[in-house]
Amino acid sequence: MSLRWPLENDGGVLSIDGVSSTQLADEYDTPLFVYSENRIRTNVNLLKKAVQKHYRKTRILFACKSNTNIGILKVLRDEGVEIDAVSPGEAFLAVEAGFSPGEILFTGTSVREDELKHLVEAGYRMNIDSVSQMRRLLKLGVPKTVSVRINPEVGAGHHEHVITAGPDVKFGVWESQAPEAYRLALEAGVSSFGIQMHIGSGIMDVSNFIKAVNRLLEIANHVKDETGIDFDFIDIGGGIGVPYKPGEDEVDIDVFFERLFGFMKQRLGELGLGSPEVWLEPGRFLVAEAGVLLTRVTTLKSSPGKEFVGVDAGFNTLVRPAMYGSYHHIHSASGLNEPPQTYTVYGPLCESGDIFARDRVIPKVEEGDLLAIMNAGAYGFSMSSHYNSRPKAAEVMAMDGKSRLIRERETLQDLLRGQMSSSSK
Numbered sequence: 001m002s003l004r005w006p007l008e009n010d011g012g013v014l015s016i017d018g019v020s021s022t023q024l025a026d027e028y029d030t031p032l033f034v035y036s037e038n039r040i041r042t043n044v045n046l047l048k049k050a051v052q053k054h055y056r057k058t059r060i061l062f063a064c065k066s067n068t069n070i071g072i073l074k075v076l077r078d079e080g081v082e083i084d085a086v087s088p089g090e091a092f093l094a095v096e097a098g099f100s101p102g103e104i105l106f107t108g109t110s111v112r113e114d115e116l117k118h119l120v121e122a123g124y125r126m127n128i129d130s131v132s133q134m135r136r137l138l139k140l141g142v143p144k145t146v147s148v149r150i151n152p153e154v155g156a157g158h159h160e161h162v163i164t165a166g167p168d169v170k171f172g173v174w175e176s177q178a179p180e181a182y183r184l185a186l187e188a189g190v191s192s193f194g195i196q197m198h199i200g201s202g203i204m205d206v207s208n209f210i211k212a213v214n215r216l217l218e219i220a221n222h223v224k225d226e227t228g229i230d231f232d233f234i235d236i237g238g239g240i241g242v243p244y245k246p247g248e249d250e251v252d253i254d255v256f257f258e259r260l261f262g263f264m265k266q267r268l269g270e271l272g273l274g275s276p277e278v279w280l281e282p283g284r285f286l287v288a289e290a291g292v293l294l295t296r297v298t299t300l301k302s303s304p305g306k307e308f309v310g311v312d313a314g315f316n317t318l319v320r321p322a323m324y325g326s327y328h329h330i331h332s333a334s335g336l337n338e339p340p341q342t343y344t345v346y347g348p349l350c351e352s353g354d355i356f357a358r359d360r361v362i363p364k365v366e367e368g369d370l371l372a373i374m375n376a377g378a379y380g381f382s383m384s385s386h387y388n389s390r391p392k393a394a395e396v397m398a399m400d401g402k403s404r405l406i407r408e409r410e411t412l413q414d415l416l417r418g419q420m421s422s423s424s425k
């Protein structure tokens with residue numbers, strides 16, 4: 001997979017936004033998540049440009065479950081992006097990063113009473129996932145802005161676990177229940193309405209997306225007919241995919257949004273839905289390719305017919321390969337120009353599934369070398385765990401040849417946090 005700016009091959013060493021990965025590893029140790037600030041800013045601006053070219057009134061909400069480091073959230077805020085939060089913790093972190101609750105849409109699925117109370121009192125925009133949730137929420141307070149997450153019956157995504165529409169998924173409100181949900185909000189005095197869907201993650205193909213948007217607009221029209229609500233915004237979640245494998249095409253976002261908005265404008269007109277704002281909820285698109293996981297080779301070993309490379313990151317650090325079978329490209333960060341060799345790359349966990357790549361061709365490595373696991377900016381740190389009692393990795397932001405720590409590496413002491421030392425005797 002060729003390196004894309006601001007990743008460069010500097011005499012065989014991977015450079016990330018102008019910073020040498022060997023220097024980063026020496027300074028901050030490994031495993032280490034490194035993000036390119038320039039790449040994040042560029043991703044936002046490319047998306048904004050492609051979107052605004054084809055539809056004027058748009059808003060981009062970062063689906064922050066992919067990365068909630070407040071250093072990243074601050075950069076996104078600076079670029080004019082708002083937030084889609086799926087838990088009170090994400091909402092809290094976004095506020096810590098400087099967002100006001102009015103810039104945050106809360107999309108929760110199984111939400112507790114005390115959480116709803118806190119969110120409505122603090123003034124978040126609320127995206128509601130069931131009639132029951134709407135009813136419980138309105139007893140606790142009346143948000144200014146409410147949308148309902150619709151199940152548009154058409155899903156898409158890169159893995160079964162991330163497809164979030166259709167009769168078997170837990171998300172959303174069916175068309176037949178949607179008017180009731182809105183009527184409750186209207187009667188309670190809500191004045192600003194949206195309608196939302198999120199059909200899945202890693203979407204590469206606009207056709208399925210258009211099918212789902214079509215259903216969403218038909219349902220919006222149905223709700224409007226029954227309740228008289230004029231929608232201020234249509235929120236079309238469904239994260240745009242990024243290429244993970246060499247040879248995989250990236251989404252041509254200009255074509256994607258030309259087709260999507262071409263369709264939407266026509267359909268909004270036909271259905272008499274006016275020209276609402278359109279909100280988008282990208283997660284990985286903004287941050288995945290901006291992040292690299294640097295990990296040190298600890299061990300070379302072999303079994304008959306296999307060469308193994310042991311590294312100091314495991315599925316505690318990056319779980320996507322073990323959890324979804326996801327492909328992450330691997331470069332030799334300290335020896336990009338070495339001749340190719342086939343390896344199975346494994347981590348330190350006591351689990352035979354702790355494998356990043358099986359029989360993968362990468363440049364020849366030696367113990368002590370650095371590997372770079374690519375596209376680690378989304379669902380990397382945010383899905384990491386303490387499994388096997390390993391402290392969590394550090395995170396660094398790189399830009400124009402400089403780097404800054406945005407999360408300290410955890411220590412063994414952190415593993416004790418909250419544990420009571422007293423014994424029963």
Ligand SMILES: *Cc1c(COP(=O)(O)O)cnc(C)c1O
Nearest residue numbers: 063201202237239281282283284
């Ligand atoms: C996860 C999520 C997204 C974005 O998914 P990505 O694949 O990261 O782009 C958008 N909206 C909601 C509600 C989500 O939960």
